[in-house]
Amino acid sequence: MTRAQLLVDDPIWLILIKAVVLLLLGALMTMFMIIWERKVVARMQHRPGPNRVGPNGWLQSIADAIKLPFKEQIIPDTADRKVYFLAPIMSTIPAFLAFSVIPFGPEVSIFGERTVLQLVDLPVGVLVILACSSMGVYGIVLAGWASGSPYPLLGGLRSAAQVISYEIAMGLSIVAVILYTGSLSTGDIVDAQSSGWYFYLLVPSFLIYFVSMIGETNRAPFDLPEAESELVGGFHTEYSSMKFALFFLAEYVNMVIVSAFATTLFLGGYMAPWPLSQINDNMFNTGWWPVLWFFAKTFFFLFVFIWLRGTLPRMRYDQFMRLGWRILVPANLVWIVLVVALRAFRNEASISPTTILVAGGIVLLLLIGLSFLLPERAVSDPGDQSVPVTGGGYPVPPLDLQIPAKPSDKPVRPRRARRERAAVGAGPEKESEQ
Template structure:
């Protein structure tokens, strides 16, 4: 055990895990699962209520007190609906895809620290199911596996629109997981560990949102793309792909996809809290109180921080339109990945150059550099997503456009003009001249 800041605050480390009785591990596993399911039920209701409030509507207000049981009623309705399996699907992969999506989403929460050591039935144990020397990479790996559920769902459905949603998801995970992984590298450089519990203890004096502001900004954008949420919900894209990868799913199978989406939102929000907001540690000025980081109080601070990120998810869905695909890919490859890679280099150089300085001086230099890089990042993001580009123009010597040249009708590009249609079997007569018209 390592004690930090106050005698009452005990930060668990890797030695704190692996010694619990089997029944205590089972209790904590069931508690984590129940916490995630309850979070999903509350998040769906809160999202509908928040969106309704922002759009001057009422939202759910019929089932239960002010609609409090609406999420539960929707879940029961989905479970009792008839499950249809379209003709022509790959049945094994079609049924396996929802399971592949939801199981890794639940497993990823196992290494999230939710509090310090507490007493459960007389046994001292951390408020965390388990931890690993590479705990953060474990979460990233499970997030990658969860995307296979989306890909398999689109491919096995045997339909065009789900397949397009699956292809978009493949490009999305490749683009944004690279940027997300690079933000982790900056955290590893400062904390010198990949364990989630030890990263929390390394932030006892300074939260990494202050020292690694660009990493936080890039991670906050990447986690929205990673969870397929607006304005990055291109794998679903109801206006373009009907429903995307889950178009052919219904009943409980569709509910599992929804469950996986909201659990992934909770997981990435909890990971952001762990990496950049000090985890379960109390914010200032509550941290002045010696008992704020002991007992069960840290669980409350953790939940508040996690729900702050969930609120931003709902806010973005209410206010921002969906990005175009070129904007989406350009943001990932042209902005986030280069900035994340450059920032890791800056952190490494500053850390090595200020090794002989005090911790406060080194942190001040790193925080100042982070503010400059973050401002530059925001300018680049605005130019990539908001900046208007002139439409491409065709050279004047280009041949006339023929929409049937390749055997399939294609729409014209900007600057091309469709030929004037002619009616078969008729000859268009010229309009009468002015004198003839007046004579008639």
């Protein structure tokens, strides 16, 4: 029986078990990721890290989860209360929904019932994951707007621009995988990699997706919506208690989702790595072994998330947007054209290499023309008296900046100045005037 037929025949009790396991998986992975990230970063920075709660500090996340519900909830007077409460929920629910279409393993037996370790196998599963990962930005934008404060609003707007930019690059990086597979189903993508994983067959797509998933999840060095030095804390500055915990939960669940999605797209999903896949008639690709391989690959990507946070500094906002729009998106488009041309040349004998070269030349000329149409950065004249501009486009005032007096400014009379000070409570005025 096929994967879809097995899932259709699942009884209701088995569907409920899968749904509960997926909900628990998101919460447990978040608790583990928080303590694991703190310990890994502490080891990188040569400090102890959490070591007080539980054996070697491994129960610190449980202590945090117990503490957060009892924290005081502070709601700003200027907040829109309905949207303020709705925003964390809108960020969390789509993150959990994406688990439903990810295949964690092949056909197994659960209490005597043959099934697949996947909740649903939709023919558009890839689009479901992309939609769920991009829906979280609505909660972030609404949280920034509903807080009634400028810094959360700026963080929410940053996140919207960031997710839109890198969602385009992420979607384009999956196009080559879909072309090779011929399906949008996540299960079909895993099955199509039985002859070779896509991370080395489609290297540009893998690299672009890897950069895009870090930008999509607002993680360092792309955590600009939460930049403490610029935005105090970002879109969740005015949140506390469980609502703040929901934003944290959504962030870490999204990290698990994009890592599991990268495993499904480029690392063969639940398939065993090369040496083990050739042992004893493919024994390690059957039963419950594939679940181990799937989570091992997923934890590799999660470790890279932590590694980048502990080593790379935060990028400037203009550098981050330039990376997405001027490098990732054009490179994706060129790579898609090359993949389509090579597959057409391999499948259709009537297409000659000359046709492919001509098409590639036309695309190259179009890209060169677009590069000339892009506005160039203005270069200030050394003799100019204007405010100098740094390489990032941020104006910096000169060191000898002086504010000139306006011609219309008149000296303030002493009696008027004393009256103004008395009006604001500066103290009693003397009766005698000098």
